[in-house]
Amino acid sequence: MARYSEEFKESIIQKMMPPNNVPVSQLVRDTGISDATLYTWRKKALSQGISVPGNGKNPDQWTPENQLAVIIETAALNEAEMAEYCRKKGLFAEQIQQWKAAFISGVVARPASPSEQRKALNVEQKKDKQTIKKLERELKRKDKALAETAALLVLTKKAREIWGEPEDD
Structure with missing residues (x-):
């Protein structure tokens, strides 16, 4: 089993992180290190607090957990520090602001309690039943009209066969 120096591991992890976002599959081809080892290094880096190890995806495809990690890291930064952070991570400040707004709007919207959910479900079911009854009545009416x-x-055709075509006066 090969042993790798910490500096080498860090350089590989940096390649996986933005702005490079080199996919693990490409690193396997380039370095010859197994994908399991690379995934382990990336997971370990994430658990040690190195935020947002890349997975080959652009920032818009990052998981909510990674987006939240970026929001938390940048919360106390001023504009210059934010710009430096964004350059280092391959992000735009606007992306971080959008993510922050999305998280805030998601947090502000209070989830309904189970009793409120049941009430809403019952109201919706009643409306659905009323709609179904109305549609069934309309369908019966249309079936009767069609019949x-x-x-x-049929009667018109039989009358024509019996008495023939009506004559014009």
Whole structure:
């Protein structure tokens, strides 16, 4: 089993992180290190607090956990520090602001309690039942109208066969 120096591991982890976002599959081809080892290094780096190890995806495809980690890291930064952080991570400040707004709007919207959810579900079910009844009544009415029209058509054809075509005066 090969042993790798900490500096080498860090350089590989840096390649996985933004702005490079080199996919693990490409690193396997380039370095010859197994994908399991690379995933282990990336997971270990994430658990040690190195935020957002890349996975070959652009920042818009990052998981909410990674987005939240970036939001937390940048919360106390001023504009110059934010710009430096964004350059280092391959991000735009606007992306971070959008993520922050999305998280805030998601947090502010209070989830409904189970009793409120049941009430809303019951109201929705009642509306659905009323709609179904209304549609069934309309369908019956249309079926009756169709049957009546078909009967009239049949009678008209029989009358023509018996008495012939009406004469014009």
